[in-house]
Amino acid sequence: MNLKVSFDLLTLEVFYEETKDIIIDSIIEKIYQIGSTDIFWEIYSPHNGRYNLVLSVHPQLYRIQLTRKNFPYPSKPPSFSMLLRKHLEGGRILDYYLIPQERIIEFKIKTFPEENKKVILELMGKYSNLILVNENNIIIDAIKHVPSEINRFREVIPGANYIYPPKSIKIPISELTEDKLESLLNKDIPIRDLILKEISHMNPHIVNEIIEDIGNKMANILTLTEKNILKERLLNIKEKIIRREFKPIAYLINGEPITFSLFPLKEYEDLEKKEFDKVYKLVDYIYSYAFEKALFTQKKNRLLEIIKTNIEKVEEKIKELDSQIKEGEDSEIFKIKGEILILNQSSIRKGLEKVTFLNPYNPNEYIEIELDPSLSAIENAQKYFKKYKKLKRGISILKDYKSKLEEELFYLNSIEFSIENANSLSELMEIEEELEKEGYIKEKKEKSQKKIKKSEPYKFISSDGFEIYVGKNNKQNDHITFNLAKPEDIWLHARGIPGAHVIIKAQDKEVPDSTLYEAGALAAYFSKGRNSTYVPVDYTFRRYLQKPKGAKPGFVIYKNEKTIFAKPEEALIFLSQEFKDSFKVRW
Structure with a gap:
């Protein structure tokens, strides 16, 4: 089963509250980037030690994450991470705050002797972005550029003024009342869509629990009883959220997480569970698994592509050699043609393009012989003898070369088998190291921030x-x-x-x-x-x-x-x- 995750406003809000004291006053010691979407800050908190702060704009795994896990990172940093290093490394996080009712996190960072900088993380699904701005709110750069051709109201390019995304028009959960619910439940909209689109802090899991025995009916055809049940459940969730009565849980199948929630979910109550005392720890568990799985799949596919390309090259070389070997094994005919030309030289005049004579080794067969018109019969014969000797001499070399290629093909097939059956990132990294040493990978492989345990x-x-x-x-x-x-x-x-x-x-x-x-x-x-x-x-x-x-x-x-x-x-x-x-x- 695929992992179902959504970094919603509720998760972000609680994550922010739990990590504020850890992140504020931390020093950004190192910045690196994995892929095109994930930025990692290695931070040192005076009271909590070292963490990796992950700021991701991945279309599915967008998030902010605090972890002590280590990840392999490219030896050649992407340009955006180099820019962040220039402006932020060694800086202190003066402030870290969440824009109310929005999935936007801001960091205020001081680096001496430069002016203060601000980093803005917008967590909005496939439209997520990470933006560096100066004290005057001018964009220095962003991990994703959004020119006016894409959004004429809100450019996100270097030199542009930073403009916040449009504010959410959802009803804040803290302001939800029975009267407002009565008004909402008269709309001609399926109740699942209605709750998700109109009320903040909702997510598909919570909504499924709320409408569990009612179904996804049109809101305006609900019975009075059904409306009262929905009101009661929504107001109950509101109170739990306000009082922060959470029970962070990961749900697993065969030991692998499939989803998470801040509240127990009836639809997954029969599954294996892993409970956490903090939401940020749950986020770390879920997203570390998801990110590692994504890295594993990415590396596996890349290594398989390299191997398959090399297998195709070797197979093509073997095919060419087979053709050359077959031609060499048929070289006896060139010797016979040379002998025929010697035997019949007196009847062959210069200038002919081909002749046909009886095969002296097979009286029932005639052999057509192509000639170079500019050469005599003897010179044409010598040409055939030379070709015969060359092919005879080369056939053993070709067979030796083919044998080596067959050994290489067997080796590549064994590597392909190992990749296909690998089940951890460390195994793939060992294979990658081997391919690098053998010359199949030319570029530098990824390094690890700290030594990753070998398989x-x-x-x-x-x-x-x-x-x-x-x-x-x-x-x-x-x-x-x-x-x-x-x-x-x-x-x-x-x-x-x-x-x-x-x-x-x-x-x-x-x-x-x-x-x-x-x-x-x-x-x-x-x-x-x-x-x-x-x-x-x-x-x-x-x-x-x-x-x-x-x-x-x-x-x-x-x-x-x-x-x-x-x-x-x-x-x-x-x-x-x-x-x-x-x-x-x-x-």
């Missing part, structure tokens, strides 16, 4: 008590095979297809067949043969493995192997709830 190989315990390790990518495959495994441990791999290295730690004991077949099932499951009924899996002692000098990560050669036929589905017994959790997007 670990999967570890399982067989039914006989033996440890089984499974690599998640080529880097981990090399690690478990050549660092973790001892010579007497058993190594397994799906035969002839990309997949994980699997190690059984023998612990100076004889490994029983039951453990061997369980490890074989894991090798089959973590391979491209996962959807097959049976997968051939080779196994041998670790001492029979070698990594050739200069070989790519994950590549080994082995001997004295035996083969079992394993069922990938039999690995499912190891997929306990704890293991399934590792398939969630996380750091």
Whole structure:
């Protein structure tokens, strides 16, 4: 199920109240930007320590967020973040305030010796923006430019006067009365739309609770009883909001958040819940998950695009080589043509473009031979002999080159498999690092503000008590095979297809067949043969493995192997709830 989030006015208002004392007087130590929409301020609060303050204008994940999590950021900062660094880094946040009844947050920042600056965060869905202005309210720059061609009433470009967006015309929840509700409920509008459009601090979850047993009827056809129920519920919500009687809750399915609310929701009451004592902590939990998932998906798609492009290039080269090799293997005909020209030189005059003679090696076949009219019969023959020798000599070189390309193709397919099966950002970052070292990624990769915890190989315990390790990518495959495994441990791999290295730690004991077949099932499951009924899996002692000098990560050669036929589905017994959790997007 997709995550359903909405950074509404109520969430923003409570977030602001809870974080005001943390943010005011904080020092902006570092500014960086991820993508085109998310600005991060690393702030130091004298009384609360360091935080990352996230100011996002993402069309779906627009928000303000206070977190202690660390994120990977580009080594080359975008121009807007460079501008913010110039004007704001080292500055102190003098004030931080919320425009009443609006989703607009303002920061007043002092940097010596410059004049005070103001940063305005407008949280308005796809129209969200982050704007830097000077003391005279002149726009220095914005993360999104809005020229007059798009909005002639409100330009957002450098040098323009900053103008606030039009004020909300909704009824403030604090001013809601029974009389005002009576007037609203006479309108010819569905009640769900009516409440969302006419009353502040409402969101779809709250409205669904309010109209739960009434339905989304037209307001003006409601019965008196239904109107009274709606009035009572709306006024009850009003009192809870005024008294700040919140119960911040995240709702989860299989341990993954799907939505959040400041009030308990009946429609999700049967789901797993995670409660928080503060709204800003709930916001951090929900949006960190959502942002990490977005980063994971973005990086995964980017890496897959790089790999698929390289796979296509290698496949095209192999196709070209096959054509050249076939031509080389057909080179005998050029030798025969040269011999025919020598045999019949006396009957071939200079200037002819082609001739036809009987094939001396096949009396039933005539061969047509193209000639260079400017050359004699002997010179044309020498030309054919030269072509024959060149093709013969080159065919072995071409086959060697093709073999190397096939090895590269296998490697790229194994990388593609690792990317497709990755389930954490740290795994993708390890793969990205490998691709950078191998030259498939030229530009500098993202750096991390602080060291992000590296992913670990999967570890399982067989039914006989033996440890089984499974690599998640080529880097981990090399690690478990050549660092973790001892010579007497058993190594397994799906035969002839990309997949994980699997190690059984023998612990100076004889490994029983039951453990061997369980490890074989894991090798089959973590391979491209996962959807097959049976997968051939080779196994041998670790001492029979070698990594050739200069070989790519994950590549080994082995001997004295035996083969079992394993069922990938039999690995499912190891997929306990704890293991399934590792398939969630996380750091």
